[in-house]
Amino acid sequence: MERFDCVVVGAGWYGLGAAKQYHCTNPDESLVVFESEAELGGTWATHRIYPDVKSNNLLGTYEFPDFPMDPETFDIKPGQYLPGQTINKYLKAYAAEFGIADLIRLNSKVTVAEHQETAEGGWILTVVSGDPAEETKVFARRLIVATGLTSEAFLPHFEGQETFGGKIFHGKHFRQNKDTIKPGNTVTVFGGTKLAFDAVYAYARAGVKVNWVIRASGHGPCWISPSYVTPLKKWIEQLANIRFLTWFSPCIWGQAGGYTGARRFLHGSAVGRFIVDSFWSILGGDVMSLNNLDAHPKTAKLKPWLNAMFVGASFSILNYETDFWELVKGDNVNVYIADLDHLSPGKVHLADGTALESDALLAHTGWKHVPPIKFLPEGIDKEMGVPHAPDASSAAPAEDLANQQCLIDQADEDIKRFFPRLKDQPVWNKNYVPMTDQKGISAAPNEEVTPYKPLTPWMLYHFIVPASERLLKTRDIAFVGMVSNLSNVITAHLQGLWVSAYFTGRLARDPSASVGDEAAMAKLRYEAVLHNRFGKWRYPVDWGERTPNFIFDAVPYLDLLLSDLGLPMHRKGGSWSEIWSPYGPRDYKDVNSEWERKYGGGKEVS
16 A cells, blocks of 8 residues: 555645645655546646636736746736636646646546544545556545535436437536537527636627526526726726725634724724725626626626625626627527526426527536545544534434534624624525426436535634544644635645645644643634634625635635734735735745745755
């Protein structure tokens, strides 16, 4: 059996970031990255790059802090959105630059991780790889799970799909089904997310007729905006990372970055809350005004149903080469706000009786948010804070469940006390029904996990490690990338360093220091519940109750990680720029060297 000091599962942004940080801070230790697909890159692997796809980011905001995306090397210019091929090339270059590329084993899927009940801890992993598939066992002293939140697609069963005759596929597999982009075809796109917008654009631009169906009983169309908003025409990615503007977002970990008086005034007083509501009204109103959706009956159907304040990481950008709205207004696109009822040969039937001729159905119906790994021994997923089905089948689990519910109830009380504005929750759709409860749509019989199955939420300390005394003691598992925000790449960089520091006992504020102290462990568990529960109130439509999801709260989260690392969180060099200058990757470029000077250890590998 092969033995490794550290195993990383997943080679997307977060997996590569974590692998690089561990390799550079522990250069003499053995490391391997298992990637289930045939290529690194996660969402940006070649087989995932569908037609016309670009990131929502302009050059300079979607890169690791210590590896700038050089315009000449990557054939990209300032002010341009990043094409999928450019991001793929960048990630491969990053892996090669830091010595990670040769440590990645492709087509290697970790199916089982069994914790070892010894003082040392560690994990026995079952890895399926090769063609034909071969199963092997590997020992990992430390395990980093970086499987991501958009890896496992959920495609439901549609009544009548067996007789439909055309292709039915999830948006994840758009590239493999690009032959459906054929003039003369008629395609139904089902969903209101950014990927659905992208699919509609790719089809309509190529001359394909598009029936765009958005569930009447669902969440509605996503918020989508030009890059430059507000009367000052500020770049929205930067807008979300200006410290002053982050104060206008209710954030349970917001105190990590200081300025607590300003936050207390804005969210704790009636005058402050009026100012906060005005800020979000101006921001949302400006986006609506720029899009001018009411100018045409088709685009009017694409108005988002949710107040801008409560929108999380589903917020998207109009990153298209031509005018998206003009394309929707044209003859190639028809928009339907209706439930999908069933399929028949060559037709998609809606609940209102409309029958849509269709050669294919692209359904962007969500993702499974639970790692595709079986954790053993049975029941350890509960201790780890991984989403699982609630279990009150025995006295002990029932007691644990009651204790957890007490913490949740307390967290809810505190959240509403700190942020009274969140008591007034938005009603985005009075007729909302979970997709799999809707007539004509169901989960496949063998689907153990769906986005709609009742599971406990993620419950990790600082969204990274289990709040479990036993697992904190062994320091042998961490999760990265179980968050979603507009600063994902910076988050990947800092989470990776945090995990390396945690594994080697070099965090300034170490959760493992609570082991053996009952009061300290109780406080740590409650903080984990409080932070994870917050999303339920703050971002209810973006599945905030299941996974950490935020926009204007990213800088405070980075502050939290830096504080744990014992590093300065205010990095602008002056009080004025600290408040008004937007944070970006370059502000965190020296984090590793600062940490090395403070704690010593390995050296950077170039």
